[in-house]
Amino acid sequence: MKGIHDPAISMQGLTKKFGETIAVNQIDLEIEKGELFGLLGANGAGKTTIIKMLTTMLTPTAGEARVWGYNVAKERSEVRSSIGVVFQDPAIDSMLTGRENLDFHGRMYGMDAPLRRARIAEVLELVDLAEKADVRMQDYSGGMKRRLEIARGLMHHPHVLFLDEPTLGLDAQTRRYIWQYLRDINKELKVTIILTTHYMEEADFLCDRVAIMDNGKIVALDTPENLKDMIGSETITLETESGQEAMMKILQSFPWIKSINSNNGTIELQVDHAQSRIPKIMLEANRNSVVITSVGLRKPTLEDAFLKYTGRKLKDTAGDSNSMANMMFRRHG
Amino acid sequence: MRRDLYAVYSIWLREMLRFFRLKSRLFGSIASPFFFLAFLGIGFGNGASLPGIPEGIGYVSFLTPGIIGMTLLFSATFAGLSVLWDREFGFLKEIMVSPVSRIAIVLGRTAGGLTTGILQAVIIMLSGILLGMTVPSLGGFLLSLVFMILIATTFIGLGLAFASKMEDMSGFSLIMNFLIFPLFFLSGALFPLDRFPAAIKVLAYINPLTYGVDGLRYSLIGTSAFSPVTDFAILGVSCVAMLFLGAYLFETTEVN
Numbered sequence: 001m002k003g004i005h006d007p008a009i010s011m012q013g014l015t016k017k018f019g020e021t022i023a024v025n026q027i028d029l030e031i032e033k034g035e036l037f038g039l040l041g042a043n044g045a046g047k048t049t050i051i052k053m054l055t056t057m058l059t060p061t062a063g064e065a066r067v068w069g070y071n072v073a074k075e076r077s078e079v080r081s082s083i084g085v086v087f088q089d090p091a092i093d094s095m096l097t098g099r100e101n102l103d104f105h106g107r108m109y110g111m112d113a114p115l116r117r118a119r120i121a122e123v124l125e126l127v128d129l130a131e132k133a134d135v136r137m138q139d140y141s142g143g144m145k146r147r148l149e150i151a152r153g154l155m156h157h158p159h160v161l162f163l164d165e166p167t168l169g170l171d172a173q174t175r176r177y178i179w180q181y182l183r184d185i186n187k188e189l190k191v192t193i194i195l196t197t198h199y200m201e202e203a204d205f206l207c208d209r210v211a212i213m214d215n216g217k218i219v220a221l222d223t224p225e226n227l228k229d230m231i232g233s234e235t236i237t238l239e240t241e242s243g244q245e246a247m248m249k250i251l252q253s254f255p256w257i258k259s260i261n262s263n264n265g266t267i268e269l270q271v272d273h274a275q276s277r278i279p280k281i282m283l284e285a286n287r288n289s290v291v292i293t294s295v296g297l298r299k300p301t302l303e304d305a306f307l308k309y310t311g312r313k314l315k316d317t318a319g320d321s322n323s324m325a326n327m328m329f330r331r332h333g
Numbered sequence: 334m335r336r337d338l339y340a341v342y343s344i345w346l347r348e349m350l351r352f353f354r355l356k357s358r359l360f361g362s363i364a365s366p367f368f369f370l371a372f373l374g375i376g377f378g379n380g381a382s383l384p385g386i387p388e389g390i391g392y393v394s395f396l397t398p399g400i401i402g403m404t405l406l407f408s409a410t411f412a413g414l415s416v417l418w419d420r421e422f423g424f425l426k427e428i429m430v431s432p433v434s435r436i437a438i439v440l441g442r443t444a445g446g447l448t449t450g451i452l453q454a455v456i457i458m459l460s461g462i463l464l465g466m467t468v469p470s471l472g473g474f475l476l477s478l479v480f481m482i483l484i485a486t487t488f489i490g491l492g493l494a495f496a497s498k499m500e501d502m503s504g505f506s507l508i509m510n511f512l513i514f515p516l517f518f519l520s521g522a523l524f525p526l527d528r529f530p531a532a533i534k535v536l537a538y539i540n541p542l543t544y545g546v547d548g549l550r551y552s553l554i555g556t557s558a559f560s561p562v563t564d565f566a567i568l569g570v571s572c573v574a575m576l577f578l579g580a581y582l583f584e585t586t587e588v589n
Contacts, residue, residue, distance in 0.1 A: 055430055058587060080432035091423040095351050107343035108431035110336030152427075 006069050008033045008160055008192040009054065013063030016049050023049040025216035026063065031194060031209075033159075036186040038203040039196040040306065041213030047196035048088060049216075051164050054194070055085050068159045081109070084153030084191075088164040090145050094138040098129060098148050101137060102155060109156035123151035127181055143174035150181060154191070161185070163195040167202060175199075179206055200302045210302070214310040227305040233258050233270040236278065237296035240265055240285075247290045251281070337437035344428070344441025345448070348412070352449045362411070363453050366404040367460055370396060373523065379465040385525030387556050397461030398477075398549035399522025401454045402484060402542055406520075408453050409485040410513055412446025413492020413579060417502050435584040443489050443576065450485040451478065458553070469553040476561075477552035483568045484545035490575030497582035520546050526558060541571035 009031040016024040024046040031037045039047040052058040054067055056076045065072045068082040092101050099120060106116035124130040127147040137145060146166065153161050166182065167175040183206065186193050197203055203210045204224045212220040212227070220227060240247050244265055251260055251269065256277065258270040271277050274297050285292050352359060370393075377383065379391040386395050419425040428438060458477075462468055469477065495508055519533070520542035526534060537543050548564035551557035557564065 057426065057430065077432045077434075080430060083430075085426075085430050087423065087426050089423045091425075091427040093347065093351070093424050094422070095354050096347065100347075100350065104343050104347055105427070105431075107339040108336075108428070108433050110339055110432075 006066075007031055008035065009065070009067050009194065011050075011054075011063065011065045014050070014053065014060055014065050015062040016046075016053060016058060017061045022216050024053070027216075027218060029211065029218060029221070031192065033192055034186075034190055036182070036193045036206055036208045037195070038207035038210045039194070039213055040198065040200070040203045040210050040302070041196075042198055042310075045213040046216040047213055048164055051085075051162050051194070051196060054079075055083060055162055056080055081156075082159045084156065084158035084161045086146070086149045086153045086161070086163040086166060088168060090149065092137050092145060092149065094140075095136065097134050097136050098124070098140070099133040101148065102152055105152050105155055111156065119155050123155050126154070126185075127151045143170050143177070146170060146174075146178065147181070150178070150185075154185065154189070158191065160192045160194065163193065165197060166195055167197070167199065175202070182206060200306065204302045212306055212309050220305065220309040224302055227302060228300045231300035231304045231308060233272050234274040234300065235296075235298045236269040236271060236274050236281070237294075237298070238267040238269070238281070238292055239294040240267065241291040241293050243288070243290035246288050247285060247292075250284045250288055250290070254280070336432065337434050340431070340433040340437040341441040341444060344438060345444040348442070348445025348449065352445075362408055363404070363456055366400050366407070366453075366457050369403065369523075370400040370457060370460060371464060374461075374464050383524060385527045390554060390556055391465060391467075393461060393465040394467050394554045395550070396523065397458065397464075397466040398553050399520070399546050400461070401457050401477075401481070401549055401553075402520060402522050402546040403517050404454045404457050405450050405481055405484045405545070406488055406513065406517055406542055408450040409446050409488035410492040410508075412442065412449065412485075413489040413494070414496045414505070414508070415446075416442070416493060416496035416583070417499060417505070420496075421502060436580060439493065439576075439580040439583055442493065443486060446489040446492075447482060447485045450489075451481050454481050467554060473552045473555070477549050480545055480548040480552060480564070480568065483548075483565075483572045484542065487541050487545070487568065487572045487575045490572070490577070490579035493579030494575070494582045497579070497586040516540055516542050519543070521558070522546050541568055541575075544568045544571075 007030040009029075011027050011029045014024060014027040014029075015022070027050065039050060041047050049058065053060050054065055054072055056072055056079050059073055067079045070078040070082065072079050093104070096104070102120045102123070103116055106119060111119065120133070121130070124133055127150055129144060129147055129151065132140065132144060137148070140148065150163070150166070153163075163182070167178050170178065179202065182193060182195070185191050195202075195206070207224060209221065209223055210227060211218045222230075238247070244262065244267070247267065248260065248262060251257055251267070254277075256271060258272075261268040278295060278297070282292065282295070374393040374396055377392045379393045383392060383395075386392065416425065419428065458466075495504075519537045519540050521537060522542070526537050526543070529537060544559065544564040544567045547557045547559050548561055548568060551561040551564065
């Protein structure tokens with residue numbers, strides 16, 4: 001690290017082209033030390049390509065990026081020594097045990113035997129895998145593999161930990177565990193973490209700051225709270241049995257309603273302080289003999305922010321065609 | 334530097350663990366050269382002398398060095414190509430993202446391939462002795478190890494070069510059928526090169542394995558088509574060249 005106040009990661013005009021396709025387009029971004037930073041976007045938005053450039057796996061077409069002060073194109077070895085990486089697809093040797101995989105890793109980072117032994121015990125403890133250490137990794141579940149990879153990524157005390165879709169394909173419970181581990185690592189060990197995800201809850205729950213990516217560009221960058229606040233109002237959904245027109249008339253008389261949408265007996269209202277408005281709506285409806293069958297209240301989510309900035313919904317696609325092919329191959333292989 | 338030495342050892346150790354754990358690979362890789370040796374050796378009979386084989390040399394004695402060459406050719410090329418497996422199963426990323434020099438990665442793989450290849454070659458040699466090959470002298474055995482190292486390193490380099498340029502394993506059978514088997518048949522492993530017409534002989538002469546098999550024959554049974562110095566020189570050059578080619582192409586490979 002060259003200066004104490006330098007950011008952990010900086011990118012200036014970072015660009016990657018594959019032939020004619022621009023995967024990452026002129027990214028300028030700084031990530032502070034100690035941050036837990038999220039790159040949020042659909043498949044193909046350019047998140048993984050950014051991670052691959054920052055981890056020296058791909059060379060930038062144009063622009064510059066520094067990780068812990070080192071240039072990713074010119075000081076690869078220094079960058080590699082400063083980082084830990086958990087890739088999207090498993091990068092383990094399943095013929096080896098968990099401990100052997102960690103041992104391999106430790107040697108590749110120049111750790112001697114006593115240090116490796118101590119460190120392996122520590123990181124296995126951290127991800128609750130001490131009991132499975134001597135089991136071959138072909139017998140690990142998907143969640144256990146991912147936890148071991150996180151442990152491995154931390155083993156050599158990296159300054160920055162990269163995780164590409166850390167909970168892709170894991171069940172809800174395992175996902176929660178992994179979130180907890182990542183938070184602990186970030187807050188207690190002070191490791192700067194950069195992760196990519198297309199899960200809204202993940203970015204919302206975990207990240208200090210989130211960059212929303214679309215078509216190789218960053219379209220929004222802020223804390224999850226601020227991103228949601230920018231969407232503003234909460235949404236009240238009313239379902240009426242009859243008298244929808246009357247109901248609309250009543251609602252239009254409230255000055256605090258920002259917008260109204262009606263559709264097949266369902267009315268959507270944008271309001272602030274929705275909880276205190278609902279009783280008033282119910283009272284007026286009652287007075288005018290409108291029967292309301294259901295009331296819903298929704299606070300803005302990161303999904304709404306995402307929708308606003310990218311103009312599209314994030315579908316929960318479980319990986320691109322490429323990784324599907326890999327998985328199919330693996331099953332036969 | 335220390336990290337690079339650790340890395341060479343680490344990659345070598347991983348190859349050893351995998352090799353001895355994958356029992357099917359161990360037996361599978363030794364089975365086909367063993368069958369070549371046993372069936373050709375028994376079929377032609379040890380007493381029979383094929384035209385072109387020097388007087389007094391039994392066929393099994395003649396054949397065994399050739400099959401040792403075959404064993405090394407296949408196991409070394411596989412060892413080089415195993416980068417493809419690592420690419421397919423993701424482990425290559427773990428290796429490539431580490432701060433280890435790419436040369437150390439190549440050396441680790443080469444060391445692993447050499448160890449497993451020579452181990453298999455020695456098993457084949459012992460099988461040959463059981464089937465009737467004359468027992469080599471200690472000096473001859475030690476000299477044969479030198480040739481084994483040169484043969485294995487040459488073809489590890491070749492495998493590595495191909496693996497670095499291939500995206501996936503689809504080209505694998507192409508390499509097997511159109512490169513490895515011809516290299517084997519054109520090496521004089523099964524019968525003397527004199528039996529080839531001149532045009533095909535040229536192909537044999539540019540095949541490094543030809544000199545490897547010839548050098549092994551000189552070491553183990555004391556007969557050879559070229560002088561052992563020629564064998565050593567040509568094989569030595571091809572070994573260094575292929576290793577550099579493999580290392581160079583591996584270094585420029587991108588991991589996707």
